[in-house]
Amino acid sequence: SQTIHQWPATLVQPVGSPLSLECTVEGTSNPNLYWYRQAAGRGLQLLFYSVGIGQISSEVPQNLSASRPQDRQFILSSKKLLLSDSGFYLCAWSYGPNQPQHFGDGTRLSIL
Amino acid sequence: EDQVTQSPEALRLQEGESSSLNCSYTVSGLRGLFWYRQDPGKGPEFLFTLYSAGEEKEKERLKATLTKKESFLHITAPKPEDSATYLCAVPAGDNYGQNFVFGPGTRLSVLP
Numbered sequence A: 001s002q003t004i005h006q007w008p009a010t011l012v013q014p015v016g017s018p019l020s021l022e023c024t025v026e027g028t029s030n031p032n033l034y035w036y037r038q039a040a041g042r043g044l045q046l047l048f049y050s051v052g053i054g055q056i057s058s059e060v061p062q063n064l065s066a067s068r069p070q071d072r073q074f075i076l077s078s079k080k081l082l083l084s085d086s087g088f089y090l091c092a093w094s095y096g097p098n099q100p101q102h103f104g105d106g107t108r109l110s111i112l
Numbered sequence B: 001e002d003q004v005t006q007s008p009e010a011l012r013l014q015e016g017e018s019s020s021l022n023c024s025y026t027v028s029g030l031r032g033l034f035w036y037r038q039d040p041g042k043g044p045e046f047l048f049t050l051y052s053a054g055e056e057k058e059k060e061r062l063k064a065t066l067t068k069k070e071s072f073l074h075i076t077a078p079k080p081e082d083s084a085t086y087l088c089a090v091p092a093g094d095n096y097g098q099n100f101v102f103g104p105g106t107r108l109s110v111l112p
Helices: none
Strands: A002-006 A010-013 A018-028 A032-038 A044-052 A055-058 A064-070 A073-078 A087-094 A107-111 B001-005 B008-014 B019-026 B033-040 B047-049 B057-061 B064-066 B070-075 B084-091 B101-104 B106-110
Touching: A002 B064, A010 A018, A018 A032, A032 A073, A044 A064, A044 A073, A044 B101, A055 A064, A055 B084, A073 A087, A073 B070, B001 B033, B001 B084, B001 B101, B019 B033, B019 B084, B033 B070, B047 B057, B047 B064, B070 B084
Parallel strands: A010 A107, B008 B106
Antiparallel strands: A002 A018, A018 A073, A032 A044, A032 A087, A044 A055, A064 A073, A087 A107, B001 B019, B019 B070, B033 B047, B033 B084, B057 B064, B064 B070, B084 B101, B084 B106
């Protein structure tokens, strides 16, 4: 069966510091991968998605970036965090477009 | 613009008291409607996909139905463990089904 792992579960970072969140998927090959942010009381917002190694599509212009160095690895990064980057970050995978997306347990990011 | 709304925002039920949650959507060319359950501090867990009006799916005490403009999640004789936030989502009109538009969710509390 397929599993998705995200880490860390929680993170507290100062403003202006860098960020690296990692997500890996097991049990499937060439998945579509996604990064979402969920702000308190709001719906999920798609940040990035990838249909293959090295292929990244950005949905929201911001100071975040994503990379996919391996087939089942997806990384969310920032060079300098802003207060507005606080939130709950979720990674997901799917077999393709219009297919169910399956989520990891998220990273709670707090910026001080 | 593709939109998904959900009602009610919050719902409190007594154990055994059946009810329904609503998900209304506006999207050009529906390519599926997805229901998720999200527990506090966790990622959404996939429940159902519905692809065409009239379709129904069931899982334990949950039944999802779909019309041309909305979907309902019926909860029959709920138990306290059904307490969670229920989200619905549709693939957006652009990006070939990669971008899911999520509703804000219905927060369900089932009291013993």
